[in-house]
Amino acid sequence: MLYVEKLYEQLGREKVTQQESELKKHSKDESIHEAVTPDVVCFPESKKDIQMILRIASKYQIAVTAYGAGSGLEGQAIPVQKGISLDFRNMNQILDFSPEDMRITVQPGLMKSELNQFVRQQGLFFAGGPDYDATIGGMAATNASGTRAVRYGVMRDQLLDLEVVLADGMTFHTGTKAKKSSSGYHLTSLFAGSEGTLGIITEITLKLYGIPEYSTVARCTFETPELCAIAAQTIQLKGIPVMRMELIDSVSIGIINEQCGLDFPVNHSLFLEFAGPKNTVAEEVKLASEIMHELGCEDWAAASDPIEKEKLWEARVKLAVSFQHLKELKEIGGDVCVPISQLPKLVSFTRHSMDTSGLKGAIWGHIGDGNFHTSIMFNPNADGEQALAEQTNDAIVKLAIESGGTCTGEHGVGLGKKKFQEAEHGTALEMMRRTKQLYDSKGILNPGKIFS
Amino acid sequence: MLYVEKLYEQLGREKVTQQESELKKHSKDESIHEAVTPDVVCFPESKKDIQMILRIASKYQIAVTAYGAGSGLEGQAIPVQKGISLDFRNMNQILDFSPEDMRITVQPGLMKSELNQFVRQQGLFFAGGPDYDATIGGMAATNASGTRAVRYGVMRDQLLDLEVVLADGMTFHTGTKAKKSSSGYHLTSLFAGSEGTLGIITEITLKLYGIPEYSTVARCTFETPELCAIAAQTIQLKGIPVMRMELIDSVSIGIINEQCGLDFPVNHSLFLEFAGPKNTVAEEVKLASEIMHELGCEDWAAASDPIEKEKLWEARVKLAVSFQHLKELKEIGGDVCVPISQLPKLVSFTRHSMDTSGLKGAIWGHIGDGNFHTSIMFNPNADGEQALAEQTNDAIVKLAIESGGTCTGEHGVGLGKKKFQEAEHGTALEMMRRTKQLYDSKGILNPGKIFS
Structure with a gap:
């Protein structure tokens, strides 16, 4: 391809490659979206290199897709229109x-x-x-x-x-x-x-x-997701600046126990971290414990010792990997975000959907932000199972948007959330399209993402 | 004017006025920028009213300038191209x-x-x-x-x-x-x-x-603005979530004492407020006091009683009005924001500039954000004094931008900071212009603001 020749010519052989292994590496991210190999991978070392690459891409109307660590969860780095994958590994100063x-x-x-x-x-x-x-x-x-x-x-x-x-x-x-x-x-x-x-x-x-000089981790459980939400709201209303505040639903705790040989109390669980000057943290933990107990929590446990802290937080850490040993299954990751008051409804709906569909799945969330994650597992070789998993995820997203929320709290739109942009943004989507047109009139920058 | 007739026709007489007193009221804000009367003032009561007004304004190419409380400090609400002043007083639900x-x-x-x-x-x-x-x-x-x-x-x-x-x-x-x-x-x-x-x-x-359940106010002084900056940086590094953290330079303290009959220690002063659960606040105040004393502060005083708190914070409150009794003087208000490390340089430069120019002035800042305010006073009837005040202010803004800062931390651009947009934003200003063009191709929305 002529433009690839130009890239070699202008940037030199060490910044441009068409090696099969590199093309393959740059064809995907951590999502389940289909891999697409770029035509060429560039490794710019400066702003000047990037300007040069864009000049060539612009002239030949070639797609340019930025690539960081390939850790994205919605396909943002997949070069769906091939062209140039722009890898920043040599721009890390x-x-x-x-x-x-x-x-x-x-x-x-x-x-x-x-x-x-x-x-x-x-x-x-x-x-x-x-x-x-x-x-x-x-x-x-x-x-x-x-x-x-x-x-x-x-x-x-x-x-x-x-x-x-x-x-x-x-x-x-x-x-x-x-x-x-x-x-x-x-x-x-x-x-x-x-x-x-x-x-x-x-x-x-x-x-x-x-870096906070001191931290304490705590865990407690409640009978319902509603109580977890009220607990999280009360913590925020009181102005306790928690470092982390996570929800895991009771079924997910059961899964973690089973998969990882742990014995966490099988109930809807809140995991909290407090961090700051030592005495301030102590006061915050005391107050949080009072609040949680007033709301009827069970299994309150707190730890400041590094090993004890790790043990207490283990369920939260293990959740992400609890299905990874099930080699035959793939995962659809959900990432909606709703007002906290709407979270219990989402949790109930999701658990019910998983139960009725027969799909395995985990539910957890950054409850302080109302950011609600799901892992819905499916067997890609079982007829219709992927479609069922996608339908389940779609229904969660639909409910989140109807509840005043967003289709993605932190993963971004990429390929996976494109279909929800109209429902979420309505007329604003038209201004977003025009903004795209204003900044990138030729449409060469990561085409096929966010918008169809 | 035909378009005014259309407004009366479409909105009714109670939502449109050309009364002299209303035109005058909507000609200015709290800044020293020259007043300009609009042709007409509209009082929309709904989104529909606003859509109607904009439709008429668009058709006749008439400027529309939104008006809130008229409390702006850079002329944003002044209808410099006359036309419609859009007053939101009936949209306050x-x-x-x-x-x-x-x-x-x-x-x-x-x-x-x-x-x-x-x-x-x-x-x-x-x-x-x-x-x-x-x-x-x-x-x-x-x-x-x-x-x-x-x-x-x-x-x-x-x-x-x-x-x-x-x-x-x-x-x-x-x-x-x-x-x-x-x-x-x-x-x-x-x-x-x-x-x-x-x-x-x-x-x-x-x-x-x-609402935080409890708060404590504290004040201490330092020999130099540099020490104040280091103190503010240390508070932030330690992660103490201060509610407010204000700097007043020593000369300004002297002015306040003189004008308001107070006897605050005449030195560079930090004013702090801590707010949250009672015991947490107590721990934060204790830690802050230790930090301040380690850095060599003097005159540390703290208060949690409402009347005592008010007394301690009085200097900060009085500063804004300390020149207001000087009826013959007008004020140019500065509002730059710089990295905290650059603040001492700005303070010294500003005080020196005021001293050499012979203009009265106060210096204070939201030191935690590096937001640095000045009141430079001038007699509008004294030959060249306004120009001198403006030159002094311009030199401060120039130094702020050169120090990695911005021409306005919180007042906005309006009319007063237009001349610094090129210096601050460079090429980005061109994209801002194109954005303006994209959203408002006829240029009827608050024309003459931000851009020339």
């Missing part, structure tokens, strides 16, 4: 670090774990993103979040500034290094979560937080 | 209240004080916006914030959903009622701070917070 301002500027390919390793020496940590590892660029592009969002907010909330390159090579910064601004339109938030469809992020300036 | 989800949906004309009055009965409060009263719509449109932003974030962070009407009548919601979402482009943040230049906000869904 720390560009500027200001510990006194609790701020750092990095390239998009840096892994969250590498970032935390680097800033830890200054008593700082990066609070955004999911619990597993990913690139900072991927997290920004999908507006990722995880268990700590209840305290620190989502990825969008961590961003002070982005440097972006548009399809036509135009390059700019969306923000400043100040903590807040009311100047101009807030383009930072527009790019956060745009999944590489509006521009390519080349630099990211992030907020950091002080 | 509460549409939906979900205390269990700590969420409320209101019309834009509701005052912050009315909102807080309403939700207080449920133990809730609205944490956004400035310290003085304003409409929720005005706060959203300018991305306002104030002393509590250090804990709760700015106005943009309080918004879950907006309903907006574009110039062509297209109407949509930008978000959902869920606390977080990764679905679609984040139009909520685009409209927050767009100052009525992209569309007219007709409904606002906000986060609420639990």
Whole structure:
């Protein structure tokens, strides 16, 4: 292909490859969406390289799909129109670090774990993103979040500034290094979560937080998901700044016990983490315990010792992998987010749907945010089972949107949530389309994502 | 004028006026920017009324400038191209209240004080916006914030959903009622701070917070602004969730003492507020006191009794009005925001500039956010004094932008900060212009604001 020749010519052989193994690696992410191999993979080392790649892609009308760690859950990195996969592995530098301002500027390919390793020496940590590892660029592009969002907010909330390159090579910064601004339109938030469809992020300036000196983990159970929701609401109303607050439904606890040989009380369970100065944490735990007991919780347990903490949090950690040994099964992951008051309805509906469909599945959620996850398991070789799993997931999403919620709390739209965009956004979707057109008139940036 | 006739015809006489007193009222805000009377003032009562007004304005190419409480500080509500002033005083209803989800949906004309009055009965409060009263719509449109932003974030962070009407009548919601979402482009943040230049906000869904059960106020002083900045950084690094953290420079303290008959220690002063469950607050105050004393603070004082608290915070409150008795003087208000590490440089530079210019002035800041305010006083009848005050303010803004900051932390761009948009945003300004063009191709929405 002529454009590939141009890429070799302009970037040199070490930044461009068509090796089969690389093409295959860049054809997929962690989702069940169908793999598509790109024509070529580029490994830019600078903004200039990216401008060059986009110039060539623009000229030849070639799709460009950004690729971080391939850890996405909705197919954002799959190059559905082939073309160029833009891999950031060689753009993983720390560009500027200001510990006194609790701020750092990095390239998009840096892994969250590498970032935390680097800033830890200054008593700082990066609070955004999911619990597993990913690139900072991927997290920004999908507006990722995880268990700590209840305290620190989502990825969008961590961003002070982005440097972006548009399809036509135009390059700019969306923000400043100040903590807040009311100047101009807030383009930072527009790019956060745009999944590489509006521009390519080349630099990211992030907020950091002080590592809490002390933490305590607690667990308790309730008879109903409703009581769990009320408990979570009360914690928030009281202004206890929990670090994490997670729900696991009773059936899922049973599954974890069975799969992992544990003996957690089989009931709807809340898992909490408190973190901060030692004495403050002690007061928060005391107050939370009082609140939970007043609401009729059972099995309250709290731990501050590292090993004890890990044991208590084990159910939450094991949940994600509790089905992984079932090699013959695949998973559809749900990720809706609703007002907390609507969560019990979603939990009941989902458990009932799974029960009646006969599919195995787990239910858990970042209950403080109303973010509700499901793993629905299916056997891809069993007739109709995948369709049944998809129908079940679709019905959950439909109910979430009808309940004032969103089809995705943190995974993003990618390929999997495209079909819900109309239902969720209505007329706003038309403005989103026009925005896409404004930023990427040729439609070369991650085509086929977010919009059909 | 024909279009005014159409307005009378379509909306009725009670929603449209050309009374001199109303035209005059809608010609200005709290800034020093020159007043311009609109041709007509409309008082819509519904989204339908607004769609009707915009249809007429669009047809006749008439400027439409939204007006809340007229409390803006950069001229956003001044109808510089005359036309229609859109007053929201009859759109001040509460549409939906979900205390269990700590969420409320209101019309834009509701005052912050009315909102807080309403939700207080449920133990809730609205944490956004400035310290003085304003409409929720005005706060959203300018991305306002104030002393509590250090804990709760700015106005943009309080918004879950907006309903907006574009110039062509297209109407949509930008978000959902869920606390977080990764679905679609984040139009909520685009409209927050767009100052009525992209569309007219007709409904606002906000986060609420639990009223802290207890609070303590503290004050201490340091020899230099640098030490104040280090103290603020340390508080944040330790993860103490201060409710407010304010800086007043020593000269300003002297002015307050003199003007208001007080005897605060004349030194660079930090004012802090801690709020939450009683025992947690006690622990936070203890820790903060230790930190401040380790850094060599003087004059540490703390109070939890309501009257004592008020006395301690009095200097901060009085600062804003300390020059108001000087009837012959006018004020230029500064509002830059920089990384905290850059704040001492700004303080020194500003004080030096005021000293050498001979202008009176106060310096204070929301130090936790690096938001730095100045009041530069001038006599409008004294030859060249206004120009000197403006030059001084311009030099501060220039230094703030060069220091990685922004020309406005919370007041917005309006008329006053237009001249700094190019310096602050560079190439991004071009994308902002194109965004404006996309949303309002006829340029009828608050023309002359943000952009020239």
